[in-house]
Amino acid sequence: MKEKQVRNFSIIAHIDHGKSTLADRLIQHSGLVNERQFRDQILDNMEIERERGITIKSQTVELSYTSRSGEEFRFNLIDTPGHADFSYEVSRALASCEGVLLLVDASQGVQAQTIANLYAAMEHDLVIIPVINKIDLPSADIDRVKVQIEHELGLDADQAILCSAKEGVGIEDVFEAIAGRIPAPSGDAGKNLAALIFDAHYDVFRGTIVSCRVFDGKIRPGDIIRLMFNGSVHKVEEVGVFHLNRDPGEELPAGWVGYVIAGIKTVADIKIGDTITLDSNPVSSPLPGFKDVKPVVFSSLYPISSDEYPSLVDALEKYKLNDAALAYQKDSSAALGQGFRCGFLGLLHLEIVQERLEREFDQSIIMTVPSVQYRFTLLDGNTVTVENPQYYPDPVIIKSSAEPFIKAMIISPERYMGAVMKLCLDRRGSSPKIAYPTPDRVEITFDMPLAEVVFDFYDRLKTVTQGYGSFDYELLDYRESDLVKLDILVNGERVDALSLIVHRDRAREWGVQACERLKEEIPRHNFKIAIQGAIGGKIISRSTISPFRKDVTAKCYGGDITRKRKLLEKQKKGKKRMKMVGSVMIPQSAFVSVLKARDE
Amino acid sequence: MVNTENSKSGTAGQTENRLSGLYVHVPFCRSKCLYCDFHSVVSPAAIPAWLDAVRIEGRLYKERFHIFDSLYIGGGTPTVLDERQLAALMEFLTEGFAFHSGSEITVEANPEGLSRQKLKTLRDLGVNRVSLGVQSFDDGELRYLGRRHSFKQALEAFDILRSLGFANVGLDLIYGFEIQSLSAWKKTIDRALELDPEHISCYQLTFEPGASLMKMKTAGCVRPIGKKLETAFFIWTSRYLERHGYLHYEISNFARSPELMCRHNRKYWSHVPYLGLGPSAHSFQAGRRWWNVRSIERYCRLLAGGNAPVEDAEVLSEEQLDIESLALGLRTKEGVSLHAWRSGSRPATPLEEARKSGLVRVDGERILPTRKGFLVADSLPLMFCG
Numbered sequence: 001m002k003e004k005q006v007r008n009f010s011i012i013a014h015i016d017h018g019k020s021t022l023a024d025r026l027i028q029h030s031g032l033v034n035e036r037q038f039r040d041q042i043l044d045n046m047e048i049e050r051e052r053g054i055t056i057k058s059q060t061v062e063l064s065y066t067s068r069s070g071e072e073f074r075f076n077l078i079d080t081p082g083h084a085d086f087s088y089e090v091s092r093a094l095a096s097c098e099g100v101l102l103l104v105d106a107s108q109g110v111q112a113q114t115i116a117n118l119y120a121a122m123e124h125d126l127v128i129i130p131v132i133n134k135i136d137l138p139s140a141d142i143d144r145v146k147v148q149i150e151h152e153l154g155l156d157a158d159q160a161i162l163c164s165a166k167e168g169v170g171i172e173d174v175f176e177a178i179a180g181r182i183p184a185p186s187g188d189a190g191k192n193l194a195a196l197i198f199d200a201h202y203d204v205f206r207g208t209i210v211s212c213r214v215f216d217g218k219i220r221p222g223d224i225i226r227l228m229f230n231g232s233v234h235k236v237e238e239v240g241v242f243h244l245n246r247d248p249g250e251e252l253p254a255g256w257v258g259y260v261i262a263g264i265k266t267v268a269d270i271k272i273g274d275t276i277t278l279d280s281n282p283v284s285s286p287l288p289g290f291k292d293v294k295p296v297v298f299s300s301l302y303p304i305s306s307d308e309y310p311s312l313v314d315a316l317e318k319y320k321l322n323d324a325a326l327a328y329q330k331d332s333s334a335a336l337g338q339g340f341r342c343g344f345l346g347l348l349h350l351e352i353v354q355e356r357l358e359r360e361f362d363q364s365i366i367m368t369v370p371s372v373q374y375r376f377t378l379l380d381g382n383t384v385t386v387e388n389p390q391y392y393p394d395p396v397i398i399k400s401s402a403e404p405f406i407k408a409m410i411i412s413p414e415r416y417m418g419a420v421m422k423l424c425l426d427r428r429g430s431s432p433k434i435a436y437p438t439p440d441r442v443e444i445t446f447d448m449p450l451a452e453v454v455f456d457f458y459d460r461l462k463t464v465t466q467g468y469g470s471f472d473y474e475l476l477d478y479r480e481s482d483l484v485k486l487d488i489l490v491n492g493e494r495v496d497a498l499s500l501i502v503h504r505d506r507a508r509e510w511g512v513q514a515c516e517r518l519k520e521e522i523p524r525h526n527f528k529i530a531i532q533g534a535i536g537g538k539i540i541s542r543s544t545i546s547p548f549r550k551d552v553t554a555k556c557y558g559g560d561i562t563r564k565r566k567l568l569e570k571q572k573k574g575k576k577r578m579k580m581v582g583s584v585m586i587p588q589s590a591f592v593s594v595l596k597a598r599d600e
Numbered sequence: 601m602v603n604t605e606n607s608k609s610g611t612a613g614q615t616e617n618r619l620s621g622l623y624v625h626v627p628f629c630r631s632k633c634l635y636c637d638f639h640s641v642v643s644p645a646a647i648p649a650w651l652d653a654v655r656i657e658g659r660l661y662k663e664r665f666h667i668f669d670s671l672y673i674g675g676g677t678p679t680v681l682d683e684r685q686l687a688a689l690m691e692f693l694t695e696g697f698a699f700h701s702g703s704e705i706t707v708e709a710n711p712e713g714l715s716r717q718k719l720k721t722l723r724d725l726g727v728n729r730v731s732l733g734v735q736s737f738d739d740g741e742l743r744y745l746g747r748r749h750s751f752k753q754a755l756e757a758f759d760i761l762r763s764l765g766f767a768n769v770g771l772d773l774i775y776g777f778e779i780q781s782l783s784a785w786k787k788t789i790d791r792a793l794e795l796d797p798e799h800i801s802c803y804q805l806t807f808e809p810g811a812s813l814m815k816m817k818t819a820g821c822v823r824p825i826g827k828k829l830e831t832a833f834f835i836w837t838s839r840y841l842e843r844h845g846y847l848h849y850e851i852s853n854f855a856r857s858p859e860l861m862c863r864h865n866r867k868y869w870s871h872v873p874y875l876g877l878g879p880s881a882h883s884f885q886a887g888r889r890w891w892n893v894r895s896i897e898r899y900c901r902l903l904a905g906g907n908a909p910v911e912d913a914e915v916l917s918e919e920q921l922d923i924e925s926l927a928l929g930l931r932t933k934e935g936v937s938l939h940a941w942r943s944g945s946r947p948a949t950p951l952e953e954a955r956k957s958g959l960v961r962v963d964g965e966r967i968l969p970t971r972k973g974f975l976v977a978d979s980l981p982l983m984f985c986g
Contacts, residue, residue: 551975569923
């Protein structure tokens with residue numbers, strides 16, 4: 001029997017252009033699942049992903065297809081995460097493909113992220129198949145989109161496939177294009193093993209399930225493999241491909257995408273982008289593009305109630321099994337007790353960790369204001385790295401301070417250029433560069449402090465560009481900066497979890513903002529609450545929450561007592577979800593609010 | 601302060617205060633008042649059936665409640681019953697249950713239709729305390745509230761009570777509604793003070809979900825006076841009555857001396873057992889609370905069929921008892937004992953905050969709510985629990 005041909009591809013698209021729907025339709029069309037098993041957006045299987053409509057953890061699935069000409073294919077669809085925080089993961093997933101489907105919404109047309117994605121695919125020299133989706137919409141304007149594809153993306157619009165993933169129209173054409181236009185993977189099964197790790201999942205029974213693309217050689221159960229990043233050696237227990245569930249096989253030869261189980265305990269033991277080779281017969285150099293991704297955003301995480309600390313320890317350990325990008329270590333705060341200092345890839349990653357801990361592990365947690373890693377040079381010549389405001393050095397011994405800068409890249413329709421420029425300049429952006437990748441679109445590049453984008457920059461950008469802006473960044477270097485520590489006091493008590501290191505010019509604005517935010521978030525109490533922002537001993541902002549005067553109900557006899565108690569029990573439960581600072585109840589939302597909503 | 605040293609129970613430690621209380625709910629009224637959500641009906645036709653039912657219900661609990669030292673006949677309007685019916689009720693209660701000597705026996709009365717004869721009957725039946733539903737000494741206000749009596753009738757009723765030798769009379773007053781100015785309220789209070797009653801209850805008008813007032817509020821016909829005025833009225837009332845020698849011993853209750861505090865009502869606030877007979881009446885004993893169906897018809901039907909007319913019941917956990925003790929204690933002048941926290945950890949920080957903000961005082965081992973504390977008595981317990 002003739003070997004099935006292999007095609008490895010991804011789908012890339014601007015948000016909401018129908019990536020998940022198309023993936024679902026391809027899966028359904030290939031007969032991998034029957035109608036009853038079919039669940040919309042199969043690949044986005046995490047609850048949060050479904051809700052937010054974004055892919056966080058990439059998934060891979062192998063689809064069978066028999067072409068019109070009778071040839072048999074195995075297609076590996078490698079799903080990619082859809083956010084700048086995970087751009088490295090995206091790059092590794094793309095490195096595992098030979099081609100992509102570039103999805104464009106028939107009514108919205110080419111968008112900023114479409115272009116950003118196109119750039120990424122081009123970087124990997126992938127075959128690009130434009131697919132115009134949602135042609136069933138009344139507002140679909142296929143001709144206009146074709147013109148955009150031709151002029152803005154520089155692709156052959158005649159080659160674009162028309163489809164409606166929702167209605168199942170044109171799916172066959174998509175399959176034919178994958179079979180006909182994406183090249184078969186090159187690679188030699190006879191050479192030494194080189195496989196690229198692009199993802200990993202944790203399984204309670206099997207440990208780490210490594211997703212990889214074999215470039216040369218083959219992997220078989222029983223092989224002794226070596227991870228080139230750290231030289232660790234593992235015995236392969238099982239290899240196979242993904243058919244929604246794992247499907248074990250005899251081998252993974254060159255060109256294939258699949259999984260490897262090799263008794264690797266946690267996902268933290270492997271690195272995305274690392275190369276797998278054979279211990280007995282290694283390749284001389286790893287596959288290109290490996291980066292050891294380090295966390296850039298830091299925040300502390302505390303249980304709402306200190307007796308929930310052991311349960312949080314447990315939850316974090318379990319969570320970490322499946323998220324190698326999360327780094328954490330013990331931390332403690334006077335206001336919040338025992339907790340953890342965590343490092344994240346970005347703010348979205350932070351929010352995802354928070355949400356998943358709450359939903360999947362039933363934790364009630366508070367996260368402190370995110371921080372980046374600052375560097376302080378002291379008078380004695382030593383340099384200290386600080387990512388926790390608690391460890392801000394005594395200002396009198398600081399000689400100079402520095403913070404990480406990034407190159408921020410924003411693609412947006414030209415009409416929002418002014419708003420984007422203002423936003424970036426307000427965030428201490430410098431050295432702007434402007435390019436016109438397409439006639440009515442600008443690419444704006446700024447040097448910016450990372451600290452200025454970790455809070456709500458992306459949200460703001462989406463607001464000022466009405467959703468049409470895309471954002472990506474890369475770390476540049478550390479630059480000297482005048483940094484101070486801003487403390488927040490509630491009724492005279494410093495809430496260390498709300499302290500942050502901030503540029504001096506921005507301190508006042510932050511202090512005022514924080515006081516106002518907290519005033520809105522902290523409910524009125526039956527006593528007065530003073531909120532202050534302070535640098536050192538100097539108060540730079542304040543707000544006051546006046547007490548409520550009266551809440552007593554006049555009567556309390558027979559039936560009133562049960563009613564009153566039930567109300568109190570309910571309130572007491574609510575109080576458990578608050579953090580007590582002195583006797584001020586601070587809702588969890590207050591800690592997050594301080595860093596959001598800098599309305600400009 | 602009374603008995604702060606010796607009391608362990610949460611309220612003052614007179615031993616008789618631990619004896620059970622008996623309550624009878626008379627669910628009949630001549631008309632419904634605007635603000636009332638108590639269960640009552642206007643037609644007196646069901647009185648005989650209700651009376652029979654109360655007798656059956658009483659017998660159900662004979663073995664479980666041994667001795668009472670308070671009886672409270674409330675409603676509704678108990679004085680809607682005629683003399684024969686009142687006598688029948690009292691006879692059943694006093695013969696069916698044991699009462700400690702010197703028991704407090706209260707009947708709620710409305711000034712309208714109160715004949716000297718009826719009051720004399722009550723006195724002869726052993727009633728030694730009358731709580732008179734005066735509400736206001738202003739006829740305009742009385743009409744607004746939907747009351748059927750005039751202020752003159754209230755004065756007459758009071759005179760009759762005194763002439764019959766009632767030495768413990770309480771007046772119920774209402775304040776804090778739109779059409780009432782502070783000076784009008786002062787006039788009502790002054791008239792009450794002229795009568796020198798042993799007890800005054802001052803209830804701030806509440807918009808109860810079931811009352812007509814609430815419907816009027818929803819319809820936009822009446823408005824609450826707002827927290828600011830409510831606060832002012834409350835503080836003024838407390839100060840004024842204390843200046844005139846009354847003890848502000850619970851949010852809405854004032855007594856001329858510690859002995860004249862309503863013994864029966866205080867049982868509700870300190871987890872002393874009580875038995876409630878009649879529709880919608882609540883009972884409490886040994887950590888269990890139960891309450892009767894609200895409808896007279898269902899109440900009578902259940903009892904006629906030999907069933908207890910209980911709507912539902914709850915058994916309180918220690919934690920629930922604690923939270924209630926805290927909430928109830930902070931509504932009274934006696935406050936709560938610092939020892940009341942079974943967990944053993946004393947709420948040092950909230951206590952300090954509450955003290956600093958003038959909401960409580962600490963006296964020895966007790967936390968005592970101040971006037972300002974009374975005003976926030978609904979949220980005060982929350983500071984100390986959880």
